[in-house]
Amino acid sequence: MGTVIIKNAIKEIHSSFSRFLAILLVIMIGSAFYTGLKSVGPDLEASANQYFEATHFMNFRLLSSIGFNDADLAAVRNTSGVENAQPVNAIDTFLSFGQQTNVAHVISIPDPTGAINDLHLVQGRLPQQSNECIIDKQRSEAGPKIGDTITLTSGTETPLSESLSETVYHVVGIAETPSYLTKDRGITQLGNGKINGLVFLPAANFTVPAYTEILVTAAGTSGISTFSEEYIEITTPLEESLNTVASQRVEIRQQELKADAEAQLAAQKTAFAAANGITDPSLLDASPEFLAAQKSINELATPQWHVLSRTSNSGYLDYQNTIDSTNGIASILPLFFFGIATLVCLTTMTRMVEEQRTQIGTLKALGYSNGAIAFKYLLYAATASILGSLLGWAIGFMLIPQVIFKAYRVLYTLPEMTSAFYGSIAALSALFAITVTTVATFLSCLTILRSAPAELMLPSAPPPGKRIFLESFDVIWKKLRFSQKITFRNLFRYKKRFWMTVLGVACCTAMLVAGLGLRDSIATQVAEKQFGDILRYDISLQLKENVTMEQQSALDYTLTNNNLSAYLDNTVNNISVQRIADTSDSIDSLLMVPTDPASLSNYFMLRSYDTGEPLVLSDHGVILTQKLAESLDVSPGDTIVIKEDETTTQLVLVEGIAENYLQHYVFLSPSYYQTIYGEAPQPNQILGLLDSTQPQEDLAATLMATEGVSSVRFTSNNEQDFQNTLGSINYLIWIIIIAAALLALVVQYTLTTINISERFREIATIKVLGFYDREVSAYITRESYLLTLFGILPGLIAGVLLHGYILDAAEVGNVMYVESILAQSFLLSILLTFMFTWLVNLILIGTLKKINMVEALKSNE
Amino acid sequence: MNETMIQFKGITKQYTMGEVKIDALTGVDFTVKRGEFAIIAGPSGAGKSTILNILGGMDSPTTGEFTVNKQPLHRYGKKDLITYRRQEVGFVFQFYNLIQNLTALENVELAVEICKNPFKPLEILKQVGLENRMINFPSQLSGGEQQRVSIARALAKNPTLLLCDEPTGALDYTTGRSVLKLLQDTCRQTGMTVVLITHNLAIAPMGDRIIKIKNGCVENMSVNPNPLPVEDIEW
């Protein structure tokens, strides 16, 4: 390959720069999009792993119904596979700062030696004195800053001084903790049921004898991604060991408790005997109060330990789902972009080779080999695609993740999300780009290189005119105006351009439909349907266990006198559901037993997922929500297993499948509940409808003050939380829409410029004939608009398919998206596509004006 | 027949190509009367096409004044020049410049679509002897036939001025002659003013007026009182 060819290629880039730019741009957009979307998932994963390693995020969290003592801690530490175990104390209190009072979750600061769930200090320092504290960033944003003083007060009858040595604190630092990955701080039995902030105190300030929880890290997990299979393999055996330890310790603790109580009772008896001069022990035992005490000792409930893995942390689960969704969206869309890049490259290179046929003929005649000639074009295309790839990488690995992180940062408390360069993703995108361009170039060269030099010296015969199919329909053809006939002839004459443009336009419309449709499906419609149509209750009250009759009637009184226009008692239990005769994983869901099934539709609309018909709870079957039924792959008539825990399982018949988008539910009538469990349901929840006039905060306070109520939750708050989560998806969708728009512009521009350059003489001729500028541009743009129209219809169809595919991949967890796309998104896609055509035409009208008739008609090409 | 149709006064045209300035026309003066068949002849590069392009409103002179049909065209703006082309000028090129995707008839129709008083395309095609080839596409016609279509296209507009730049340049002797005859007959029958460019001085005797161009200016202009029919000229 002589340097001549290389020089020639460089000259070519110079002289046809806009063409070079088109290929470069289209590859750049394609590879930016590909690498960007593909790397966000891994970036999120790596950022989380980095954070978890740095803060020693727990692998397991142990909770106990009676707290933990040092012996428990020692037993956990001695379990094989445990690397470290640390105790934590925590308590919910009211936090007052200035005028504000709301609920805070107060946690002990991890021991600096071997800390688990270490704090990530954002600002300030750790406490050095017992009256200093740290608060979380989110709480600080709404109030106290470093240097301010906060006051903690008890939310129960027990004074706070029994749990904490100090109640007034100076804020000295602001921190994040890996225990809370999202801004949701969880629920509490105090106040409006929602925790507003976190307060971190020196561990020594907690004066309670028992630890609230024990955090455990597993040996051998460092350097392993928490989202990997390997992680599960390492931690599963440890989970089993911890469960074994739990059952042993529970046994021992119960014995100890019993023994303690017995000893206490004996001491009381002795004291009582001494004080009253009783000598006969049997007399003592028979006294009613000691009998009752003995009875309660005998009936002492077995304490419960819970071993919770990382996935039971709701923020962690959300984060994992986010990664999966992002990966899902990134699965197919980028390929579309490369498809379009191929198209642009193919048309551009074909035109370029065609324009230079005489030059190619000359080179051939001079004895240059086919390889040497093709090399110039390959070099041209490869240079464009390599430069495009490099720029694409920069945008894809740096800019796009940052934009997406920006959205996720609203949601997650991860201090840092870092974008990295992934060699494999980069290599794949470059390989793709270069292959696409060089293959397209090679194909463009093929026919010309096969021709004899003499043939190439002659101008290529323009494609001969032909009658088109439409002309055989006299009825239509005769009705067309002359200019319309010309337009149609021209459209069908340039077959390649016709298909390329239709395909290009179709792709752009498809991407716009998919992008806008994703927003409809994921954000707009889910919120609308779930919170507008399905969840109709405005407020839900969680009740304490064993509510007495008096409490119940007091509660009823409060409810009817507090703007609740109606309410429904309901029993809600956490269960897991499995398909019968299936060893597959069970799915967590909520069991709902409305006390009055007839009025359920006022609170929770049960309607068939396909027909929309209302569903009624019967006495011999359950109604599942749609996503649950899909995940289990069951339909009405099938039997499923519902489990309260590992030992209590029930077989139930599926009778109906209800439309629902968030959370899995299994609905049951009270009589069917009675049939399968042998006892009546114990209502533990109240769903209510509000006359929305009363301020909600007041209502929450009043209800919380009522005995038997453990928490209050407003549906509007839930909806707000959901909307916040979806804000982040919007960013992703905007990236898709912008990229689609850019691509649409490049495609249309390329195809239209090529069209003009091919029909240079024709345009010059009509100019000479005296067509005004306006008429000349109409002559050409009529065709563009018509081609756009032809491209839009298949584009809409392809868009719907693409949308469905992405939605499938992005839908994870217990959320279900609405499949349909709103009419306005279709309209907007059509409008935008036309707007791009219009914009490109606007640019091209300038080019048309500049066409020099004299030059164009001088020679025979 | 004595009315002045075209008047060129001191027309110059300078092309600038980067640093280089090319004087294509260095001061052209001539007149053509209404209904004349004028022949502009001269060697290659003399500036013939440049004159015709200015005359046809496709290009503007650098300096000088010229009128066509009493219109001071040197003062016209771009849009007025298009209107002038549209209503008053018919062009015939060496390379026909037909639109490949339109039939013979449609090529003519395209031109008359935008005119005020056009002739019927069908009649004109009959006149040029192509009534049987109307529905054919250019690629299905011979060079001579294509040139006839292109003449028909120019004539159908019913222009006051017919401009032909080497219309026989790409045709063989006999076909060339028949095309020239068609042009001469049209001029005689309709009284249309025709300006024809050629580098072949042998056909000069068929014109009413012969303008010889050399090095960008008129070398000689003569009126031929007895123009010969094409049939009587041999070359």
Ligand SMILES: Nc1ncnc2c1ncn2[C@@H]1O[C@H](COP(=O)(O)OP(=O)(O)OP(=O)(O)O)[C@@H](O)[C@H]1O
């Ligand atoms: N667009 C242009 N830019 C620069 N120079 C030009 C341009 N058009 C014409 N010329 C120059 O002007 C001069 C006259 O050109 P013109 O085309 O009028 O000659 P011509 O007499 O028609 O020749 P031919 O018989 O070969 O067609 C030539 O020297 C030509 O090179």
Ligand SMILES: [Mg+2]
């Ligand atoms: Mg010329």
